[in-house]
Every structure is written in C-alpha cells, then in structure tokens.
Amino acid sequence: MNNRVFLLKPPTKEFSSSFPLNLAYLAAVLRKNGYEVKVLDASARYSIVAPSEILGEIRDFKPLFVGVTLTYDFIKEKYYLINMIKRLGYPVVAGGPHVNIVPMEVLGHGVDIVSLGEGEEVVLELAEAFSGKRKLEEVHGLGLRRSDGKFVFTPRRKEIQDLDSVPFPDYTDYKIRDYIGNDNLDMNKTFFDVFTSRGCPYRCTYCSASRTWDGGQRRRSARNVFEEMMMLHEKYGAKHIAFMDNEPLVDKKRIYELCDLLENSKVKILISTRARVDNVDDKLLKRMMEVGFYKLAIGVESGDDETLRMVKRFYTQEQVLDAMSRLDSIKFPVVHFNNIIGFPWENDKHLNSTLELNRKIPSSLKYFVNVLTPIPMPGTPLYEEYYERFKFKDWWLDSSVYEKLLGGMTKDAPLFYVFMPRLKLDYYRVDFWKYSPTMKKKILELQLSLQKIAYMKNRDFKLLELFFVFLLIKVSVRLFLLSPRLERFLMSPFKHKRMIAYAGKFIFKEQ
Numbered sequence: 001m002n003n004r005v006f007l008l009k010p011p012t013k014e015f016s017s018s019f020p021l022n023l024a025y026l027a028a029v030l031r032k033n034g035y036e037v038k039v040l041d042a043s044a045r046y047s048i049v050a051p052s053e054i055l056g057e058i059r060d061f062k063p064l065f066v067g068v069t070l071t072y073d074f075i076k077e078k079y080y081l082i083n084m085i086k087r088l089g090y091p092v093v094a095g096g097p098h099v100n101i102v103p104m105e106v107l108g109h110g111v112d113i114v115s116l117g118e119g120e121e122v123v124l125e126l127a128e129a130f131s132g133k134r135k136l137e138e139v140h141g142l143g144l145r146r147s148d149g150k151f152v153f154t155p156r157r158k159e160i161q162d163l164d165s166v167p168f169p170d171y172t173d174y175k176i177r178d179y180i181g182n183d184n185l186d187m188n189k190t191f192f193d194v195f196t197s198r199g200c201p202y203r204c205t206y207c208s209a210s211r212t213w214d215g216g217q218r219r220r221s222a223r224n225v226f227e228e229m230m231m232l233h234e235k236y237g238a239k240h241i242a243f244m245d246n247e248p249l250v251d252k253k254r255i256y257e258l259c260d261l262l263e264n265s266k267v268k269i270l271i272s273t274r275a276r277v278d279n280v281d282d283k284l285l286k287r288m289m290e291v292g293f294y295k296l297a298i299g300v301e302s303g304d305d306e307t308l309r310m311v312k313r314f315y316t317q318e319q320v321l322d323a324m325s326r327l328d329s330i331k332f333p334v335v336h337f338n339n340i341i342g343f344p345w346e347n348d349k350h351l352n353s354t355l356e357l358n359r360k361i362p363s364s365l366k367y368f369v370n371v372l373t374p375i376p377m378p379g380t381p382l383y384e385e386y387y388e389r390f391k392f393k394d395w396w397l398d399s400s401v402y403e404k405l406l407g408g409m410t411k412d413a414p415l416f417y418v419f420m421p422r423l424k425l426d427y428y429r430v431d432f433w434k435y436s437p438t439m440k441k442k443i444l445e446l447q448l449s450l451q452k453i454a455y456m457k458n459r460d461f462k463l464l465e466l467f468f469v470f471l472l473i474k475v476s477v478r479l480f481l482l483s484p485r486l487e488r489f490l491m492s493p494f495k496h497k498r499m500i501a502y503a504g505k506f507i508f509k510e511q
C-alpha cells in the first residue's frame, strides 16, 4: 500500500541558508509512524532545484500527497509550481506562515487543502485520510475546496500543549553543503536552529506572530531542549546552536535548569539567543555565559518612546539603555540589534531619538546594528492599518515588488555594498510609505550615522580611516541612486582585490 509523502519547500530567489525546520518536524512524525518521506528544499542556496526537476522527483516518488510550506516571498511563482504539481495528478496541501495569514488567497490560487496552525498532528491525520483510513472532513485544522468549488473549513485544531511529546526534527534529508557550499560548520554558526518554545506573549504591530499562533507561549522543558542539543552535537557535530524562538528567556527558571544541564554535560557548544529589552536579566545572562551563550539578538527597534508605544513594544529608551549597560557590566560577548526607522508617523524628532539612543550605548559594549525601514508584512497590524492609505494592498502578489526589495545586490554589487552588505536601500526601490525626498535623504543619513557610531565605538578604527571609508561609501551610494551603471563605471577602479579584502574588516560577520 502507498505510504509515501513528499514535502517541499519551493524554490525562491531569496535563498535559504538553513534547514526548513518545520518540514524536518513533519518528516520526524511521519517516519515515526511508518510513512516513507522525501523532503526537498528547492531553495537551499547551493542546490537550487528547478521546477522541472521537482516535478520529476514527485513523479518518481509517487506520493499520497505533496505537502508544501509557503512563505510570502515570490508567492506567485510558488502558486504556479503548485498548479503544475496538481496537473501531475497529486493533491497539494499547503502549510506554513503565509497559509495561516491568508488561507483564502492560498485556496483561491489552486491549492487543494490548507493546513492551519501546527502541522505535526495534521500531517499524520492527512496521511491517514489519503490512505483511506479516515475521512478528510474529520481532520481538524483544514481549509478545503469542495467539489462545487466552495471553500470550507473544518473545526480549528487545538495547539499542542505538551511540546516535549513532539519528536525532534529529522535532519536525514539535509546536507550542510547545500546551504553553505562546503562541509565546514564553522562557516555558518547559526546553521543548527532550535526552537525552545512556540508562540509569543507580545503583540508588536509590525510582526505577524500573533496571526500564526493562538497567543501566549508554550515552552519545552529544559531537559527536552538539552536532549535535542546533545543529539545535534553527537549526531551532526553541531558546535554552534541558535535559539530561534521569539522569546526564549521569558521563563528564567527553565533557562537556569538548562544551564545546569549543559554545565554537567561538559559539552562545549556556543549558543546564540534572542531577548526583548525587558527580559535582559544580568544575573541570568552571566550564568548563561558560563555555559556557552555568547550572542544575544536583542529587540530594540527604536529609540523613540512614542514609536515604541505605537508599535506596542511597551518599553522606553531608558529601559533600552539600562539593558545595554547591564550587558556591558557583565561583558556579554556579542550583542546584535535592529533599528527600524521611518514608520509612517515618524519625523525628525523620532529619528533624532534613535540617533541619541545609539550614541548613548556604552562604548565598551561590542554590538552590531542593522538599520531598516519597516516593511508592511502580510497579516501584521501595520499592514492592516495602512494598506488603504498607502495603496499597497496584497503587494506580495506582485513578484516584481519582492524582486526590488531584494535589490539584485549579489551581481555587480556597488562599492558601498562591499563594505556594508546590510545597508538596505529598499525604500528607494519600493516606497511603501511614500516618503518625501527629504525624508529619504534623512533616513539614508541616519542609516550611515548609526553604522558609523557602531564602528567608532567598538571597532579598532582610526578616525581618519573611518572618514575616508564613509566618504567612499557616501559617494558610491549617491552615484548608485542616480544610476547603478554610473556607479559601476566610476567606482570600479576602487573595487580591486586589495580593497575588497580591506572591506572585510567592516563587515558584521556572523560571530
């Protein structure tokens, strides 16, 4: 009897550099229950798989159904591929973040079934339904297209409360070289991701977490997280692990327990984690440092109290600075954070507050910044509130918009990009918020200023050196905005081997 399930992450121009962990979870559950599974990540950076090959693999495997995970990038191309798969005669079930936000859109583009919420229980029941062991309509958490063309939804599925009962993700189908181009794990320190919890107790307006999860946070036990980390270390040689859940540090007792387990194991693993400003607890972080935690991605986002309130972060500039000085006092090794500037209500006052915040961060703290403008992600309150006013309804359905957001920076990169690959100028290409020319200029200046402050504070640069490098970057940016071809023509003499090697010292490498 056919017991095969094909799981696919479709190809996209936005390459992935780590495993699709959601499919690895589904594969683990299915295999544990006797199903034969094939997982194909067609978007892995070093092994992009063309649609024709994907169709060939599906045809050869002859699955009961094809499960596809969907994110909103290049979604039209993904819908096109799904319809090609359907023409082979295989039902397609879609899950993932985009499906939870716009299930009707996904069904409307030809997908047979959408799976809402967590997939581990649904995928098993779906496999049983396609094997004739139960009725499809009895599976909770689905949206279906009926034979009369109407869409129906089965009752909502409850979230899994006991996360320790979920098997560890199955990495069998992945090869590290598909993601980083070789087998050297030191090249990608965030390669092995672990989710210690699901959901987020907060409701920031630019984030769609609340649309994906019911609300609140469900946590795995310290022992269960520890055992997964040991499995990654022993079976795959993991030396670095990144905690990728939204707020791993909310339950401090659990993290203290994890620290004890890691200490007693004597295994050395470097761990990066995330935290909100109001979860920075120096005593806890000091303990975490003793057992291998070395990098903290901290949600800062803005230095302006009004903006922080409007995006529902609910902390203040004072609290951010307090958190930073506590991280400094314990000499936490590496801190990363984002500044988001240019929300639709922002003016000089807001931008200046963010500048002021960055200036006040203690000089001895080793920190790295990204400076971004807000993108109205599907399903976020920011999108819902502003799409009519700024006329960007369903913008993700136009692939050219996403193409412009990516910016084509990989080929013939301008000189500034060699120094600052994370300098995002997407608001010049896709102006969601209809900034005035003056505002764009201010945002650009602030982006450069904040990067310069970070370099001045915690890098070993001479002032004169920074002056010339930033002059070069500014000229390159200005020319690029006038015409990328002009920039290429005039700045190419600077793009020689030695300059590129020198620029390496300015890049915020993954530490």
Ligand code: SF4
Pocket: 200, 201, 202, 203, 204, 207, 208, 209, 210, 246, 247, 276, 299
């Ligand atoms: S931005 Fe982070 S803290 Fe805020 S809702 Fe999203 S996941 Fe939660």
